[in-house]
Amino acid sequence: MILQSLRVKPMHGYALVKHIKQVSDDLLQVEEGSLYPALQRMLKEGWLEAETGISEKGRPTRIYRLTEAGVRHLEKEVVSFERMFAGITRVLAVAKA
């Protein structure tokens, strides 16, 4: 989800949290505790890169942006997720019926 959000628009950590909350209509809330280590893991794998900058408010900021490798990984993950989701839907449909 982080990767997809950042694909849409590169942003800094807090904005990311707000974005996910907003887009999922409050259904999903990112636990701050897991956000930053997750961001670092993605940086280490090379799917993201961090950009130094100054925010509009004049504070130093780090903007996280998707890399080429990140895009590829994201697309792979999305495909496998959709496949899994389809499978679950089918099983549940059978159970309901």
Next chain:
Amino acid sequence: MGLLGRLFSRRRRYDDISVSIQEHIDERVDELTAQGMPRAQAEQQARREFGNVTLMEERSREVWQWTAIESVLADLSFAFRQLVKAPGFALTAVLTLALGIAINATMFSMVSAFLLPHLPGRDPQHIVVVSSVNPSSQFQPEANPVSAPNYFAWSSNTSIFAEMSADNENLTGSLSQPGQQPEAVSYAAVSPNYFSVFGAAPSMGRGFLADDAQPGHSHVVILSHGIWERRFDSDATIVGRTIRLNREDYIVVGVMPASFRMLGFSPKLWIPLTFTAADRTPEARKNRFLYLFARLAPGVTVQQAQAGLSAIAQQNQKDFPNIEQHWGASIRTLGDFLLYNFDIRAALTVMMTVVIFILFIACANVAALMLTRAVGRQKELAIRQSLGASRKRIVRQLLTEGVAVGLLGGAAGLCLSWFGIRVLRAGLSFNEFIADVPVRLDTRVLLFTAAISLVAAVLSSTLPALKISRSDFNVDLKGESRGSTSSRSHNRMRVVLVGGETALALFLLIGTCLLIRGVYTLENQKLGFSHDHLLTAGLTLDHTRYPSAEKQAQFAQDAIARLQQIPGVQYVVAASDLPSSGPGSVSIHMKGQPEERPAEQRSALDVVVSPDYFAAIGIPILRGRGFSASDDESAQRVVVVNQEFVHKYFQDRDPIGQQVQLDLPGTASVWSQIVGVTANIKTYSQLPTVDPQVYEAWAQRPVPSFSLMLRSSVEPDSMIPALRSDLNQIDPDLPLLRVMSMDSVLDVQKNGDPLFLKLLGSFAILALVLSTIGIYGLVAYSVGQRTQEIGIRIALGAKTTDISRMILREGLKVTAIGSCIGLLLALPLPRLFSSMFDGLIVSAPQVYPIVFAAMLLVSFGAALRPARRAAHVDPITALRNE
């Protein structure tokens, strides 16, 4: 990306994390304030919502770390920083460990050099040494050299040996160069295949060829690295040059590298070994002078070879019953033989044990120090735990601190040991063979030092770390730890540590005192002659200039006459061997006595002396007479015997006038008449044994290798220049060996005992000092812990003497128990030492109570100061000080 690059990018990552998190919080604060919340409240809420910032940062950082190694390194650098902040503790702990590690490293350098000796050549583990087994020798009977006929027989035995070489060691000769002082050198004559059996290539020139052993071609020489460096100035063109050995010209054909050396074999140069027809006669079997180095035939094991040789030796006993009676043969691998032949294992074992025990004592002290320190940090550790550190992590941190101390101690110890080794090397010069073995800080010693540093670190820090990590941190946080049970159990551990090190220290002290006493008695036994004011000089008359007995006798006569002229000289004599220096022995036969069976071969020590000998060295003549000028080659052969001889072979009857025959190698045996009986002197200055001895008259059988002795009223050393110049006038090319006073000779024969004892003594004192420090620390700590209690006691009316007595009693209790344990452990020592050291009888039971009392006294002194301080505690401050 390189380490440095990675470091910088890591910094950047960490920065990114901090900035991101900080920004996150700030944004939230802005949001909240925009909603109308006051700023301070907004900040609080934002932080609360976020959670534990530090933990978050750490978890994010951890992504970039190789967790295990990183945190160990972080712990290590943290430990070092903590040590810097506590310099008193750090210095004491590091120094204590450094001392223990330094003496261990220094002693190990000797162990490495002597017990794991360097073996020369290619594949040296497959080289074997063949030797004879002497049925009547006390020292290393299985390392006796072999006779030439046996060498010929055994070397052609291809079923056992693939190749064999012979080595005639310990020859002495003179190297003379025009314009330079003639120098006495020890050298060896070896068979041409000697170096090839070892597989050792010369560093310059060539080895020996088969031709070199032929008469006429044999004046070639190969130099050792040492002498090439020292006397020939590392001349790169030395090959092909001529040198003068024993007044004859030899051509240098090669130089061996420094790596070609063996423990106990230190020839300065090698010449080819030549044999004459005489060497092949049965008579030649009496002359055992060759060391044999060989390689076994393929597929033959050492045991098989030994069995084969033993069978041959048995056959020899049957074929030559007079000469080979009871003699055996032995094969050992090269390493085994060198250790057997030059055995200082006993001394080194003692030393190494002593220094390891001292390291244990040092570790006990450092452990006590760490315990104290950890107790002082209980609050800090409790906070750590509350911040999320697991118990394992805390133990690991404490262990790491121990490792840090251990590393520093090891490094400091290494530097100290560098000096220690130099001092040791200087002290090893008493014996040429020992001095020739390089003792230095090599790889083995470095690895050993690293290993014991780690061991010391773990030993010192494990107990305190475990103890501390088990303590109840809630209690510590509340600050109640002072009076709690945790500190009492710490105290118990300290008591155990100090008790243990006291036991060890006492054990070491008793052992050392026993050894010192035993060796001292041995060295200061009455030898039976006067050895003061006696100057000695060794000579070997070489064959070129003194080919006949007459020439040799003439030289001795001239020399004695000249030296007599030196002012202050009372007697000048010549003797084939110095007294109490282990002369050679001969078989004897006695006229009129039943011919003894070959099994009971009679033998006696044999020394050839000039007239005045007995008067010169102060041996009283008990019966008959000594030698006079009339006992020359034209008169009847006469001998003088000692009292032990009379006791053993004449059952104390009067031997004067009886005839004996000596079996001398190389000369026809003649019947000699006994004309006198002297008192006994010890055979060896370092052993209490007395053997039957027979003295021959110089004029009747001069020998080419002998010592001159001058008895004087002045200091022996003052006569050395006169001695040298007088002998120089007779023969300028003749080098003198070992010109020194008899007292110095006896000193040399002590063969390092003084060094051994000095080292032991210093180590024992070190052990005592360390354990005393431990006792002092224990008592002082206990006083500190009980300040409250003492304050209460004083407030309730206890007198100062009561308090100090209470403290002293405690300290002494620990010491007494520890000392008792040490005493019990030391009971079997005398027997152990007697079995380890030849001839050493240790019977000094008074050592035990004396050392025990001394230990208690010293501990008393150590405990006195803290006890005094305890007695003067101000009860008001003590009670107020929570």
